[in-house]
Structures are given as C-alpha cells and as structure tokens.
Amino acid sequence: MADPKRREFITKLAQGAALACSGGMVWGYLLSQQAKASPTAIRPPGALPEADFNARCIKCGQCVVACPYDTLRLAAPGENGAIGTPVFTPRDVPCYMCEDIPCMQACPTGALSEELKDIDDSRMGLAIIDIENCLSWQGLRCEICYRDCPIKDKAISIENHPRKISKHAFFVPLVHSDACTGCGVCEKACPTDEAAIRVLPAKLVQGEIGKHYRLGWKFDTEITQDFKPGEEEDAPAVPSGLDYLNEGTL
Amino acid sequence: MSIPDADVRLGPNGRPVRPFVMPATLSGRLRVWRHILARRTTQVGMLLLFYGTFHWDWALFGLPVLSGNPSASRLLDTVPLADPFATLQILLSGQSLESTVLIGAGIILLFYGLLGGRVWCAWFCPINPITDAAGWLRARLGIRDSFHISRQxxxxxxxxxxxxxxxxxxxxxxxxxxxxxxxxxxIYGLGLGWMALFGIFLFDLVVLRHGWCGHLCPLGAFYGLLGKLGQLRVAFDKPTCTHCGECARVCPEPQVLNFKKAGEVGLIAPGECSNCGRCIPVCPEDSLSFQLRPMIPNPEEKGL
Structure with a gap:
C-alpha cells in the first residue's frame, strides 16, 4: 500500500527541511553575532541610525576612497565593529569636516544620508571630558581642545570655574551636545598620554532628564495639577515682559 | 591521421579516441594555458584597478579609475556598478536604496546577463584562484571525496x-x-579575514572537491540562474567529438558537459557553466570553442 517512491520523496523533503532549518539557525546565529549594531563605532558624517546604517551599508568603501584625510577605514574581520563597514578612530585621524562632505557624496546606497546638507549638522559622536585627567581641571591653562575645535564657542566653550577665595579660578572646557559633531579633532589634539577628551557615540554617553522633570527656573511654564508625565508640552505663549504679579491676575 | 589499430577505441563518430597530450614546447603550453592566464589577468587586474585607485590615486582624464570594490563601485567617477545579489538582499531586508546603487546593479545584471552569468565566477571572483589552487593541489595529492552532496x-x-x-x-x-x-x-586590509579564506581552501582541498564554488556559494548560484541567458557560450561540434572525456576531467562543473544535450543544441547550455575555458584547449579534437550564441549554428537546422 505504501508507495516507496512517495515514501522516499517525503523522507527527502523532511531531510531538506531539516537541513534548511539547521543551516538557517547557524547562519542566523552568525548574523546575530556579527551584524548587530556596534554601540562603540564612530561612523562617517550623515550615517543613518546604527541599525539602519548596518542594514543599508553595502561595504564598498567608496567613502573610504573619497576621504581626503585617510580618516575612514573599513572595519576588518575580528576587529571590534561591524565587519566591512566604515569607521574611524579620532585619536588616530579625526574627521576634518570637509564642507562638501565627499564621503557622503560617494555613498551609493544612502547609508550616509544625503539629507545632511551642512557638515556642522552631522552627529558622528559626542565629546566627553574625563575631568580627573583633563589638564584644565587641574588648574593649568591648557584649553587645546577648545582652540582646535572647528566650531569653538559653540561645541566647546571655556567656562570660569571659581574655587575657594585663596585659590585662582579654573578655566575648564565644556562640551555642548547641541553643536558638537563628534569630529574628534579635540581628542586628537588632547596632550595627555591617554586623551582626556574623547568622542563616543552620543547614545552611549548622553543621559536624558525625562519629561516629568520641570525646571521651573528655566522654562516659563504654568504649573498645573493635571500634568501627566510624558505629555509633550509647548511653553505657553506669554508675551515677554508680562509679569503676572503686577497684572492682578492672581 | 594514422590508420587505427585493432585495439584502438573508436568514438561514436567512428574516429579513434585520442588522449590529450600536453605539448612539450613552451609556446604550446602557453596556448593550452591561455584561458587560465587570461583569467588570472582579469582577476588580478580588477583588484589592481581598485587597489591602485585607492592607494595610488590612479586617474584617467583626472577622474578616479575605479573606486570602491566589487560590492559597489564607480567607474571613472561616473558609471555606478553594484553587485545585484547584495543589492537584492539589502532591498529584501526592508531598506530603501538610492538610485545610484540600483542603476549600478542594473548595469552589472545586464553585463553578466549578456555575457553569461558565471563569467563573474571564473574571470573576476577573488575566491576563484583560492579554490583553483585547492583543486590543483587536491589532484596532485590524489585526495578523494569523503562524501557527496548535491550541487543543487x-x-x-x-x-x-x-x-x-x-x-x-x-x-x-x-x-x-x-x-x-x-x-x-x-583593497582595504584583511584583519582576520584570512581565516575564512584559508577555511575555504581547506574545505575544497580536504573535504569536498569544488566544494565552495560548485556546491555552496549562493552568489555563484545567483549568477548561474542568470547564466541561462548568457550569449558567450562554449560551442560544441558534435561530428568531431570522440567522447574521450578529457573536457569532463578538467571541468569544475562536469555535469554541464552533457554530450547528448550539447549535441542537440550545438553548445554547452546550462547556466552553471562558468565559461572558464578549461575544456577548450584540452580537447584533442578541437570540438569545443568560445562563440557568441547567435553565431553558433543549430545542428538540427543543419539536418545532422
């Protein structure tokens, strides 16, 4: 009754399915190990968010060829960072922020997005300062990072840091995340043995206050009882110079 | 031609079966090796163009010659080229792509579609010299297959x-x-990549003859499917063939050398043929040759 050909066919089908499943599992595991977004990679300007960048980059290296400063390289197998995708190490060679963004122009897939029009708007990473080893924080007038910063006074400023009355004030660098592109020129320039200012992906170093904190001294907002956390609120349009205490509205 | 002895095997065309004899002269050997030499030239040449453009700023008319790598590149800073299989995978992964890479993939599809898909495998792929070396060494050492898996x-x-x-x-x-x-x-630095390449070499050497290129590689399979349309083909002249089998001994895809089918259509039709040209110079009867498909006469029309 049992057709031997049919039995053979079903056996082969099952074997094929098992082979495909096991192969697919091993392959999928390799992918999950290799192709995961690498949290520490510093990407070229205009790079999409890490997961999308990983998926869209075809690993051709045209950005690397286009880079006039030999900043970019493709991560080699075994290196920390997704294999074959472009990265750079600011302490070796930082990004000198070409105005015409040749790396982004060279990208054929859009992994380096053409939506980036102005290099100052790029966000390759964010500079952070180790104040235990920063010379300025020891009281020296170093300030090299500030002077070398391509958008100084916006991305890095020098702040007066007063101390006790008998000691002179510190003049310390302060990074502003709203302007820092993460180019890494500061990290390259830092004179300490290990850079005391270094660039890391913003996601790795930047905190988030949370929407339920309301800095009353900063935002001109009305305090109400029906506030719900997470609600996006626009500052109420209060004409400048209006002082409610003098208006008799209370 | 000498008169056949009684113990000489005759081919189906009634002619004596002769073995392939490697010529003793250098010029004769170079003639036998001409396709291999040409293939090594294109393989090295392509990588050299990429390497020179990146490391030595090679330019023509002030334009970078060939920047990128075979995954995606730009010829003379104007013509985009891209690996259609890689492009297809990225599209399937849910990403939208810029037109540059789509046009590039189209150009390469057209190029290999017209030429014969697996021309990539034999003439350009950087893995080919590695697996060729493994195959050569395997034959020298007389290593036999430890198991059989389907080429499908x-x-x-x-x-x-x-x-x-x-x-x-x-x-x-x-x-x-x-x-x-x-x-x-x-082009850009190897890192630990040599381990993967050495792994393929060992696999082809010890485990399975033509293991990677002939059994596993999905890019080869992709170009094999495309190869069915290829216009550059190995033409087969049935009347001169004695079925000596020399071609099948050197062919990395011997299943494509089906004399019955080839005799019917006058050419090696399957897309899995990589147009490597190994079979052509070893044929003692010169029954095989590279030709463009429209130039190949159909034997049935000739009434053979």
Whole structure:
C-alpha cells in the first residue's frame, strides 16, 4: 500500500527541511553575532541610525576612497565593529569636516544620508571630558581642545570655574551636545598620554532628564495639577515682559 | 591521421579516441594555458584597478579609475556598478536604496546577463584562484571525496540567503561572504579575514572537491540562474567529438558537459557553466570553442 517512491520523496523533503532549518539557525546565529549594531563605532558624517546604517551599508568603501584625510577605514574581520563597514578612530585621524562632505557624496546606497546638507549638522559622536585627567581641571591653562575645535564657542566653550577665595579660578572646557559633531579633532589634539577628551557615540554617553522633570527656573511654564508625565508640552505663549504679579491676575 | 589499430577505441563518430597530450614546447603550453592566464589577468587586474585607485590615486582624464570594490563601485567617477545579489538582499531586508546603487546593479545584471552569468565566477571572483589552487593541489595529492552532496544545494543556500535577509533585517550573505571578505581584504586590509579564506581552501582541498564554488556559494548560484541567458557560450561540434572525456576531467562543473544535450543544441547550455575555458584547449579534437550564441549554428537546422 505504501508507495516507496512517495515514501522516499517525503523522507527527502523532511531531510531538506531539516537541513534548511539547521543551516538557517547557524547562519542566523552568525548574523546575530556579527551584524548587530556596534554601540562603540564612530561612523562617517550623515550615517543613518546604527541599525539602519548596518542594514543599508553595502561595504564598498567608496567613502573610504573619497576621504581626503585617510580618516575612514573599513572595519576588518575580528576587529571590534561591524565587519566591512566604515569607521574611524579620532585619536588616530579625526574627521576634518570637509564642507562638501565627499564621503557622503560617494555613498551609493544612502547609508550616509544625503539629507545632511551642512557638515556642522552631522552627529558622528559626542565629546566627553574625563575631568580627573583633563589638564584644565587641574588648574593649568591648557584649553587645546577648545582652540582646535572647528566650531569653538559653540561645541566647546571655556567656562570660569571659581574655587575657594585663596585659590585662582579654573578655566575648564565644556562640551555642548547641541553643536558638537563628534569630529574628534579635540581628542586628537588632547596632550595627555591617554586623551582626556574623547568622542563616543552620543547614545552611549548622553543621559536624558525625562519629561516629568520641570525646571521651573528655566522654562516659563504654568504649573498645573493635571500634568501627566510624558505629555509633550509647548511653553505657553506669554508675551515677554508680562509679569503676572503686577497684572492682578492672581 | 594514422590508420587505427585493432585495439584502438573508436568514438561514436567512428574516429579513434585520442588522449590529450600536453605539448612539450613552451609556446604550446602557453596556448593550452591561455584561458587560465587570461583569467588570472582579469582577476588580478580588477583588484589592481581598485587597489591602485585607492592607494595610488590612479586617474584617467583626472577622474578616479575605479573606486570602491566589487560590492559597489564607480567607474571613472561616473558609471555606478553594484553587485545585484547584495543589492537584492539589502532591498529584501526592508531598506530603501538610492538610485545610484540600483542603476549600478542594473548595469552589472545586464553585463553578466549578456555575457553569461558565471563569467563573474571564473574571470573576476577573488575566491576563484583560492579554490583553483585547492583543486590543483587536491589532484596532485590524489585526495578523494569523503562524501557527496548535491550541487543543487547552492540554490537552497541562495533561497536561504534571501529569506534570512527578509527575516533578520540585514543582508544575510553579505555579512558572512568570504568573497567580499577577500576583495575587501585586498583593497582595504584583511584583519582576520584570512581565516575564512584559508577555511575555504581547506574545505575544497580536504573535504569536498569544488566544494565552495560548485556546491555552496549562493552568489555563484545567483549568477548561474542568470547564466541561462548568457550569449558567450562554449560551442560544441558534435561530428568531431570522440567522447574521450578529457573536457569532463578538467571541468569544475562536469555535469554541464552533457554530450547528448550539447549535441542537440550545438553548445554547452546550462547556466552553471562558468565559461572558464578549461575544456577548450584540452580537447584533442578541437570540438569545443568560445562563440557568441547567435553565431553558433543549430545542428538540427543543419539536418545532422
């Protein structure tokens, strides 16, 4: 009754399915190990968010060829960072922020997005300062990072840091995340043995206050009882110079 | 031609079966090796163009000659080129792509579609010299196959690559491809990539003859499917063939040398033929030759 050909066919089908499943599992595991977004990679300007960048980059290296400063390289197998995708190490060679963004122009897939029009708007990473080893924080007038910063006074400023009355004030660098592109020129320039200012992906170093904190001294907002956390609120349009205490509205 | 002795085997065309004899002269040997030499030239030449453009700023009319790598590149800063299989995987992973890479993939599809898909495999792929070396050494050492797997397996690997790309959201083969590891290694630095390449060499040497290129590689399978349309073909002259089998001994895809089918259509039709040209100079009867498909006479029309 049992057709031997049919039995053979079903056996082969099952074997094929098992082979495909096991192969697919091993392959999928390799992918999950290799192709995961690498949290520490510093990407070229205009790079999409890490997961999308990983998926869209075809690993051709045209950005690397286009880079006039030999900043970019493709991560080699075994290196920390997704294999074959472009990265750079600011302490070796930082990004000198070409105005015409040749790396982004060279990208054929859009992994380096053409939506980036102005290099100052790029966000390759964010500079952070180790104040235990920063010379300025020891009281020296170093300030090299500030002077070398391509958008100084916006991305890095020098702040007066007063101390006790008998000691002179510190003049310390302060990074502003709203302007820092993460180019890494500061990290390259830092004179300490290990850079005391270094660039890391913003996601790795930047905190988030949370929407339920309301800095009353900063935002001109009305305090109400029906506030719900997470609600996006626009500052109420209060004409400048209006002082409610003098208006008799209370 | 000498008169056949009584113990000489005769081919189906009634002529004596002669073995292939390697010529003793250098010029004769160079003639036999002409396709291999040409293939090594194109393989090295392509990588050299990429390497020179990147490391030595090679330019023509002030334009970079060939920047990028075989995954995607730009010829003279104007013509985009791209690996259609890699492009397909990225599209399946759910990413939209800029037109540059889509046009590039179209150009390459057209190029290999017209020429014969697996021309990539034999004439340009950087893995080919590695597996060729393994195959040569394997023959020298007389290593036998330890097991048999179907050459159809590559089409399942191809299907799996496309499915996994869609499921995982990243181009599945591109992340593990030893092919791109090899050309990236040459152009941009190898890192630990040599381990993967040496692994393929060992696999082909010890485990399975023509194991990677002939059984597993999904890119080869992709170009094999495309190769069915190829216009550059190995033409087969049935009347002169004595079925000596020399061609099948050197062919990396011997299943394509089906004399019955080839005799019917006058050419080696399957897309799996990589147009490597190994069979042509070893044929003692000169029954095989490279020709463009429209130039190949149809034997049935000739009434043979």
């Amino acid at each position: 397996l590559r089409y399942y690997v191809l299907a799996l690559a496309l499915i996994l790309s869609a499921v995982s959201g990243v181009a599945a083969f591109e992340w593990v491809s030893p092919i791109s590891m090899a050309h990236r290694g040459v």
